[in-house]
Amino acid sequence: MPTKSTTDRTRDVHEDGGAPINIGHLRRARRERVLSWVMPITLLVVAICLWEFLVRYHEIPKYLIPAPSLIAETLVRDFASLMASSWFTVKLTFLSLALAIVGGVLLGALFALSRPVELSLFPFAVILQVTPVVAIAPLILIYVDSTFAALLICAWIVAFFPILTNTVVGLRSADHNLRDLFTMYRATPWQKLRYLLAPSALPYFMAALRVAGGLALIGAVVAEFVAGTAGQHTGLASRIIESSFRSEIPRMFAALFLVSLLGIVIFLLTSWASHRVLGHWHESEIRREH
Amino acid sequence: MTGDPIIMMNRVSKEFGDVLAVDNMSLSIREGEFVTLLGPSGCGKSTALKMIAGILPLTAGEITISPPKGNAEHDLGFVFQEPTLKPWATVFDNVYLPLRLAGVGRGDGEPRVREALKEVGLSRFARSYPRQLSGGMKMRVSIARALVSRPRILLMDEPFAALDEMTRTKLNNDLMQLSDDHGLTVVFVTHSVFESVYLSTRVIVMAARPGRLVADMPLDASWPRSEDYRTSIEFTEETRRISETLKGTLHADEIDH
Numbered sequence: 001m002p003t004k005s006t007t008d009r010t011r012d013v014h015e016d017g018g019a020p021i022n023i024g025h026l027r028r029a030r031r032e033r034v035l036s037w038v039m040p041i042t043l044l045v046v047a048i049c050l051w052e053f054l055v056r057y058h059e060i061p062k063y064l065i066p067a068p069s070l071i072a073e074t075l076v077r078d079f080a081s082l083m084a085s086s087w088f089t090v091k092l093t094f095l096s097l098a099l100a101i102v103g104g105v106l107l108g109a110l111f112a113l114s115r116p117v118e119l120s121l122f123p124f125a126v127i128l129q130v131t132p133v134v135a136i137a138p139l140i141l142i143y144v145d146s147t148f149a150a151l152l153i154c155a156w157i158v159a160f161f162p163i164l165t166n167t168v169v170g171l172r173s174a175d176h177n178l179r180d181l182f183t184m185y186r187a188t189p190w191q192k193l194r195y196l197l198a199p200s201a202l203p204y205f206m207a208a209l210r211v212a213g214g215l216a217l218i219g220a221v222v223a224e225f226v227a228g229t230a231g232q233h234t235g236l237a238s239r240i241i242e243s244s245f246r247s248e249i250p251r252m253f254a255a256l257f258l259v260s261l262l263g264i265v266i267f268l269l270t271s272w273a274s275h276r277v278l279g280h281w282h283e284s285e286i287r288r289e290h
Numbered sequence: 291m292t293g294d295p296i297i298m299m300n301r302v303s304k305e306f307g308d309v310l311a312v313d314n315m316s317l318s319i320r321e322g323e324f325v326t327l328l329g330p331s332g333c334g335k336s337t338a339l340k341m342i343a344g345i346l347p348l349t350a351g352e353i354t355i356s357p358p359k360g361n362a363e364h365d366l367g368f369v370f371q372e373p374t375l376k377p378w379a380t381v382f383d384n385v386y387l388p389l390r391l392a393g394v395g396r397g398d399g400e401p402r403v404r405e406a407l408k409e410v411g412l413s414r415f416a417r418s419y420p421r422q423l424s425g426g427m428k429m430r431v432s433i434a435r436a437l438v439s440r441p442r443i444l445l446m447d448e449p450f451a452a453l454d455e456m457t458r459t460k461l462n463n464d465l466m467q468l469s470d471d472h473g474l475t476v477v478f479v480t481h482s483v484f485e486s487v488y489l490s491t492r493v494i495v496m497a498a499r500p501g502r503l504v505a506d507m508p509l510d511a512s513w514p515r516s517e518d519y520r521t522s523i524e525f526t527e528e529t530r531r532i533s534e535t536l537k538g539t540l541h542a543d544e545i546d547h
Contacts, residue, residue, distance in 0.1 A: 177370045180340070181368060181374065182391070184364075185364055185387075186391070187391045191390075191391055195376075195387070199379075280378075281378045281419050281420075
């Protein structure tokens with residue numbers, strides 16, 4: 001798919017040929033794009049400077065609120081240990097998200113194809129979803145030997161449900177006239193899935209992916225909290241708990257910063273994926289000029 | 291101009307729950323005819339069309355379509371009231387759909403798709419997406435898709451109802467030209483008396499509750515028709531004749547005073 005500029009993609013063509021590109025619109029679009037980055041970054045820098053200033057000015061002790069410079073210092077000093085923990089959490093989050101996608105899509109497709117299967121299994125999916133993961137986690141930790149596998153299951157339970165429900169709704173959302181057309185042309189079930197149902201479900205799936213991405217991280221962190229794991233092969237949540245026990249507040253902030261950063265990266269990745277997949281056709285991703 | 295029977299409906303009925311949508315309808319359509327099913331809402335004209343297309347199963351009766359002599363991938367083309375295009379696919383891919391479903395490779399299909407797009411005047415828009423096109427252009431894509439598999443029969447369910455008058459007139463003329471060029475048999479559903487008189491060689495008037503055939507009215511004016519026909523006395527006369535018939539079928543509560 002060749003990428004075109006936003007303006008080019010959103011302009012309408014008419015029977016007399018393409019409409020001329022409006023230079024004013026182009027400029028405004030570019031300005032808005034730049035502003036959408038510059039404004040939040042400026043605000044963030046200002047807030048961090050203000051934080052630094054207030055901590056220093058009021059001489060707030062570091063075990064209450066550490067200055068951003070101290071947090072940065074801690075990040076550098078404990079880089080090796082924090083990176084190892086980050087890598088653990090990243091692995092846990094992305095693996096659980098991947099399994100949630102596979103499980104959610106397969107089960108969703110099964111639900112969409114067979115009403116009896118949906119009626120029989122859906123209540124179990126709901127039970128799994130509505131029971132807080134914090135409440136199930138201790139049991140899973142007892143039953144599953146490997147801590148990593150137990151944490152993975154917990155994170156998966158949280159991330160799986162939105163993918164499942166949205167896949168089911170998405171697969172059922174195909175235009176009924178297009179369905180009729182596929183019937184008339186005697187399409188095979190596979191052709192129907194490949195060329196009609198799956199593309200129709202994509203917007204729903206991408207919306208679920210954004211939610212599930214965040215939930216996978218929350219699941220991974222919460223599960224680790226419940227597990228209360230310690231030692232080398234543990235994630236960022238364990239660093240937070242550990243720092244809290246030792247009253248190493250700057251380290252706690254550093255770990256927290258990394259968790260947030262991971263959350264932001266996941267959000268950006270899923271948003272980018274959504275734009276790549278839907279940007280050229282779906283209303284949710286098309287920027288219109290007014 | 292017209293040949294052997296191509297679509298035979300024999301005592302066809304369709305029920306939706308308790309509602310009798312089509313009651314005991316028999317109709318024989320000959321090759322090359324341009325037949326309009328005309329009637330008020332709920333008279334079963336769209337249902338009848340979808341039964342011919344094989345989209346809806348019949349409750350009773352039978353529909354026979356004479357076997358094709360040549361080998362087209364699909365013998366039927368269908369155009370809905372809405373353009374019914376896949377928004378995620380380009381104009382090219384939308385038109386290619388019937389061929390793809392019939393197992394025609396992209397390489398073999400490409401010249402056919404280009405030809406179909408050329409016929410509806412959209413050659414330059416093969417790579418556009420549906421949302422970039424006007425309503426009339428989308429409908430042309432829909433027509434190109436219906437024609438790309440070289441069907442003998444074109445089924446159209448109020449295809450121009452949502453379009454403005456000028457686009458509609460233009461598409462009416464283009465449709466007549468296309469169906470004449472291809473020797474198509476067209477079954478066209480509409481509730482516009484003017485459109486039915488202008489386009490068709492035969493008008494089937496239907497009534498509602500239950501949906502049934504009430505009159506079979508051939509139109510003798512030479513076909514395909516020119517713009518002059520719209521302003522001719524013959525057109526006015528035929529319009530009046532068919533309007534009267536249609537009025538006679540309406541229930542008291544369906545007539546606006």
